[in-house]
Amino acid sequence: MIKRLSSGPYLLWIAMFVLVPILMIFAFSLLGKSPEGGLVFSFSNFSRAFEPIYISVLVRSLKIALEATLICFLMGYPMAMILAKMNPKYRTTAVMLFVVPMWMNFLLRTYSWMTILGKNGVLNGLLSLLGLPQMTFLYSEGAVLLGMVYNFLPFMVLPIYTVLMKMDKSLIEAAEDLGGDKKTVFFKVIFPLSLPGILSGVSMVFMPAVSTFVISNLLYGGQYMLIGNLIEQQYLVVNDWNFGSAVAIILMLLILVTMAIMNRLGGSNAEQRGVNLW
Amino acid sequence: MSDKIIKGLNITKEFSGVPVVKNIDFWVKKNQFLTILGPSGCGKTTTLRMIAGFETPTTGRLFFEGKDITDLPPYMRPINTVFQKYALFPHMNIYENIAFGLRIKKISEKEISNKVAKMLALVNLEGFEKRAVNSLSGGQQQRIAIARALVNEPKVLLLDEPLGALDLKLRKEMQIELKNMQVELGITFVYVTHDQEEALTMSDKIIIMNQGEIQQIGSPIDIYNEPENAFVADFIGESNIFKGTMVRDYLVHFAGRDFVCVDKGFGDNTSIEVVIRPEDVRLVTISEGILEGVVKSVVFKGVHYEMLVTIADSDWMIHSTIMESIGKTVGIHITPDDIHIMHKEG
Amino acid sequence: MVTKILNKFYTVLIFGFLYAPIAVLAVFSFNDSKSTAKWEGFTLDWYQSLFQNSYIMKSLYYTVLVAVIAAIAATIIGTFAAFGIFYMKGWKQRAILNVNSIPILNPDIVTGISLMTLFVALNIELGLLTMIIAHITFCIPYVVLSVLPKFKQMPAEMLEAALDLGATPWVAFKKVIYPEIKPGIITGALIAFTLSIDDFVISFFNTGNGVSNLSIAIYSMARRGIKPEINALSTLMFLTVLILMLILNKRTKIEEI
Numbered sequence A: 001m002i003k004r005l006s007s008g009p010y011l012l013w014i015a016m017f018v019l020v021p022i023l024m025i026f027a028f029s030l031l032g033k034s035p036e037g038g039l040v041f042s043f044s045n046f047s048r049a050f051e052p053i054y055i056s057v058l059v060r061s062l063k064i065a066l067e068a069t070l071i072c073f074l075m076g077y078p079m080a081m082i083l084a085k086m087n088p089k090y091r092t093t094a095v096m097l098f099v100v101p102m103w104m105n106f107l108l109r110t111y112s113w114m115t116i117l118g119k120n121g122v123l124n125g126l127l128s129l130l131g132l133p134q135m136t137f138l139y140s141e142g143a144v145l146l147g148m149v150y151n152f153l154p155f156m157v158l159p160i161y162t163v164l165m166k167m168d169k170s171l172i173e174a175a176e177d178l179g180g181d182k183k184t185v186f187f188k189v190i191f192p193l194s195l196p197g198i199l200s201g202v203s204m205v206f207m208p209a210v211s212t213f214v215i216s217n218l219l220y221g222g223q224y225m226l227i228g229n230l231i232e233q234q235y236l237v238v239n240d241w242n243f244g245s246a247v248a249i250i251l252m253l254l255i256l257v258t259m260a261i262m263n264r265l266g267g268s269n270a271e272q273r274g275v276n277l278w
Numbered sequence B: 001m002s003d004k005i006i007k008g009l010n011i012t013k014e015f016s017g018v019p020v021v022k023n024i025d026f027w028v029k030k031n032q033f034l035t036i037l038g039p040s041g042c043g044k045t046t047t048l049r050m051i052a053g054f055e056t057p058t059t060g061r062l063f064f065e066g067k068d069i070t071d072l073p074p075y076m077r078p079i080n081t082v083f084q085k086y087a088l089f090p091h092m093n094i095y096e097n098i099a100f101g102l103r104i105k106k107i108s109e110k111e112i113s114n115k116v117a118k119m120l121a122l123v124n125l126e127g128f129e130k131r132a133v134n135s136l137s138g139g140q141q142q143r144i145a146i147a148r149a150l151v152n153e154p155k156v157l158l159l160d161e162p163l164g165a166l167d168l169k170l171r172k173e174m175q176i177e178l179k180n181m182q183v184e185l186g187i188t189f190v191y192v193t194h195d196q197e198e199a200l201t202m203s204d205k206i207i208i209m210n211q212g213e214i215q216q217i218g219s220p221i222d223i224y225n226e227p228e229n230a231f232v233a234d235f236i237g238e239s240n241i242f243k244g245t246m247v248r249d250y251l252v253h254f255a256g257r258d259f260v261c262v263d264k265g266f267g268d269n270t271s272i273e274v275v276i277r278p279e280d281v282r283l284v285t286i287s288e289g290i291l292e293g294v295v296k297s298v299v300f301k302g303v304h305y306e307m308l309v310t311i312a313d314s315d316w317m318i319h320s321t322i323m324e325s326i327g328k329t330v331g332i333h334i335t336p337d338d339i340h341i342m343h344k345e346g
Numbered sequence C: 001m002v003t004k005i006l007n008k009f010y011t012v013l014i015f016g017f018l019y020a021p022i023a024v025l026a027v028f029s030f031n032d033s034k035s036t037a038k039w040e041g042f043t044l045d046w047y048q049s050l051f052q053n054s055y056i057m058k059s060l061y062y063t064v065l066v067a068v069i070a071a072i073a074a075t076i077i078g079t080f081a082a083f084g085i086f087y088m089k090g091w092k093q094r095a096i097l098n099v100n101s102i103p104i105l106n107p108d109i110v111t112g113i114s115l116m117t118l119f120v121a122l123n124i125e126l127g128l129l130t131m132i133i134a135h136i137t138f139c140i141p142y143v144v145l146s147v148l149p150k151f152k153q154m155p156a157e158m159l160e161a162a163l164d165l166g167a168t169p170w171v172a173f174k175k176v177i178y179p180e181i182k183p184g185i186i187t188g189a190l191i192a193f194t195l196s197i198d199d200f201v202i203s204f205f206n207t208g209n210g211v212s213n214l215s216i217a218i219y220s221m222a223r224r225g226i227k228p229e230i231n232a233l234s235t236l237m238f239l240t241v242l243i244l245m246l247i248l249n250k251r252t253k254i255e256e257i
Helices: A002-006 A008-029 A044-050 A052-085 A087-105 A108-115 A122-129 A142-165 A169-177 A182-191 A197-211 A214-219 A227-238 A239-263 A270-276 B044-051 B095-102 B109-124 B137-149 B167-184 B194-201 B219-224 B232-236 C001-026 C045-052 C054-086 C090-100 C106-119 C128-153 C158-164 C170-198 C201-206 C214-221 C228-256
Strands: A032-033 A039-040 B004-015 B016-031 B033-037 B059-064 B078-081 B156-160 B188-193 B206-210 B215-217 B242-250 B251-254 B258-262 B270-276 B282-284 B290-300 B305-311 B314-320 B329-333 B340-343
Touching: A002 A008, A002 C054, A008 A032, A008 A142, A008 A239, A008 B109, A008 C054, A008 C090, A008 C106, A008 C128, A032 A044, A032 A239, A032 A270, A032 B219, A039 C170, A044 A122, A044 A239, A052 A087, A052 A142, A052 A197, A052 A227, A052 A239, A052 C001, A087 A142, A087 C001, A087 C228, A108 A122, A108 A142, A108 A214, A108 C228, A122 B095, A142 A214, A142 C001, A169 A182, A169 B078, A182 A197, A197 A227, A197 A239, A197 C106, A214 A227, A227 A239, A227 C001, A239 C106, B004 B044, B004 B188, B016 B044, B016 B188, B016 B206, B033 B044, B044 B078, B044 B156, B044 B188, B059 C128, B078 B137, B095 B109, B095 B137, B095 C170, B109 B137, B137 B167, B167 B188, B188 B194, B194 B219, B206 B219, B206 B232, B215 B219, B215 B232, B232 B242, B232 B340, B242 B314, B251 B270, B282 B314, B305 B329, B329 C090, C001 C228, C045 C054, C054 C090, C054 C170, C054 C214, C090 C128, C106 C128, C106 C201, C128 C170, C128 C201, C158 C170, C201 C214
Parallel strands: B033 B188, B033 B206, B078 B156, B156 B188
Antiparallel strands: A032 A039, B004 B016, B004 B059, B206 B215, B242 B251, B242 B270, B251 B258, B270 B340, B282 B329, B290 B305, B290 B329, B305 B314
16 A cells, blocks of 8 residues: 555656656647637648658758767767776766766766867967968867767767676687687677667667757757758747657657667667666 | 706795795606695695796705706796686687787797697587687686697696595596696696595596695505504595504504404504594494494495494494484494504604 | 777777867967967956856856755655555566656757746746756656666565565665665766756756756857857866766776776
């Protein structure tokens, strides 16, 4: 009996503040403007979302998120390996130092690139010192990509590092014993067994990257539209909450599909992975 | 010289300044079943890992068929290892596990298929090709680990306490299987264990180690019957160890009287230690006995009774199929052959 | 040998990449000019104006206030939830855990706008209360996921044993269950606190009435360009995080011994 009472407040809270809001979003997305001026059940919001201008927003978001994920992976995997192989004396400190930037405020981390890439920023300062002309680094897709990689790189490194650390060392020795040189051992044993970590890392980079609007707002400016920017715009500027909800639903579906793919490729329990990271 | 397939000279291994293997010399002869035996921490596994190439000796050189392999990485040595916890690749099925080494040698797929099938037949696991590693029992995984190593036809097979995780009956079966395999295939086996019974059963030669040093090298019979020091006597089988004095050749004094024995060369009136195996002491009537004592304890061990008999202030351990009750005075009898003399430890 | 040098070089490169922006902010927070391109002298002016900036200070106050309240509330609700969920059977447990993960897996922006929609529909004015509610909402699932495993690691039937020996449910909880799950509760509370301090998107959509948190303050200021006070703020925050991490490191080392 106590056991049921125990989770009562929680169930009420979740119902009220998680389920109901989501249902409301669904409801809003399915309400379109009728010719008479009122709201009526309709798929118009969703069909509108498939117009070329909005498809290009989706494509752009996917593209840059995938690029960011790929770069994080190529940069992050070697770093994870180096950390895992480090002398234990230095390793704890190194990992700690690696984690510290993660704990800095996400906005500060994004803002910091404005000071480097800006018109009056460090890079342009260096260029003028060298007598070279000023360049525009900020307000470009490159800047957004850079901001994403900078913010999410630790999220790719840590899960891979954790998996590599837990790996049974005798498997590597067995592979060497059977004739495998360093390259063979890596590609045939280490890499396949680190897949769960890679998938964790990929989810923890791709999902925030595809839904962000802060990074694009600060490092590109108003005109650059990612899905996140679109939703923000619809809700706070245009005030078309119906269309905004529809786009939000599409984003949620996108995330669900990504997760399904990740689960298929190996290992469920994404949330537990996220918590275990702590 | 030429039949010593592995040789280790002045091998020392230190971890963070702590010596784990202290300046040992050893060799393994071709087609020999050699066991390195000793308690936990004696350095036997470290020695094996140096032969395999997973550790490099701090000082000393290692030779394989006369060639110096001290700095050679594991994947370039014609040696394969059976690991204590099997180390089967969990992301590959049985076929892929066994084929791993063959694939690296770029052997044709058809030949690989043949060799894998032959190996599975050898370890009595035909048909297991497609099975997943974690669907197999411990004993089955052990045999796959052996198959995976042997399929590469190594000149030497290293085994690191491979039977430790198996239950007693299975372990005894595998001991016989492994010994047969070694003889049939004509491969040199270097086996590491802390189980002295296992070593005595399987080996052609045993190296006993303790605290990083070699205590004795010899055949099972030699080591059992002629332990060179108290450690070996105590580690191998049960033994009674008494302090005594070597009066002169063939005569020793202990337990309050003189005994004729078969050892010589210890000098006159030298302090020595006497080793007598429990199963060599016979329980007889008081009149037939050369010593008498009181039974202190009796434990039934299935195969025999293990008794402690107090004789002249010492407790003698005796194995007998006859049971005597506690408190009874009994006679014991030993022959000169049963008395073994060892140099006294420092 | 070559690999070792390459490894060291790569490590320095990556760590340099991670710390360069932070270093830039730190250095120029002492710059006697608004520029982050040229050094024009040392000054502590920006630190002074930071503490005199009422907008930032108020935001800092709200940030900590909301984080503390949300962490406490979420920890209480979440811990008792974990207790109840642990004893649920099969499909019910799985269903609840799936719902529990919705706030974790959902992008922040979706959680943010859905809550905003609810508040507006119920005619609740956006402000401190709605921000607190929103924070509690996204914190609870993490607490549940931190505490629940500790229940699973408990020796079986501990609660039943305590009750059998005569303990009332509350005493059983206090003396038997609580010590076992305490590490999970602390972890959960810390996660909740950290997430709350750092939150931007969800707060952005669910506050109003002049109430903002630190992230929102930084965002609005940053949108208008480089602000040296933010540089000063960033340096202070970095030092705080670093010190906290060092303390944490020392404490775990001592515990390990």
